[in-house]
Amino acid sequence: MLPQDPERSLYQRIYDVVRHVPSGRVTTYGRVARIVGGISAQMVGFALAALPNRPDGADVPWQRVINAQGRVSPHGYGFGTVIQKELLEGEGIVFDAEGRVDLEQFGW
Template identity: 35%
Template sequence: MTKRSGFYEQVWAWVRGIPKGKVVTYGQVATALGTPRAARAVGYAMYSVCDEDIPWHRVINSKGQISLGGQLARPELQRQLLVQEGVQFDHQGRIELKVYQWWPESH
């Protein structure tokens, strides 16, 4: 299966392991995969994702806010999905990373 050929597969697999009610940053995923500088590639992977099994909405930027801007899905959709899982936003529409950020080694 030529699956490992895609860096995306690794990203999707890692993102799939994010527990409900928690969020992670692009740079964090890149770091977990061994490429802290590949945050952009991670964002690209999210753009390419089309599986509903992947909690792409749990991946946000280091600023704790949603960027997006494409037709794929509006920021309000991601915000709604996160709120539906119990994640709360500030008045500026930002997420408290120190509260909701999840670390696989942080257990």
């Protein structure tokens, strides 16, 4: 399997990986970073942060990407986090009392 097209920008490749996350499952920034290869977890976070600005991110299930602690990172003005949790619960993801997800169970 050839590596992803170098023509595509890094962001595009990250979105590609995120799009592969099935409904009802979540993955972490670090995990996506390793799949894409050669980038740090931060790059994934930045790529998702730019999603609203990029037409290529229209169909990217960004809500399925959380941090390594199984938590939803505080982003946006604080509202995006709530939305993300709602979306995940709608897909069957369960949060514990502390708002964490069991990656052992729901991790991709």
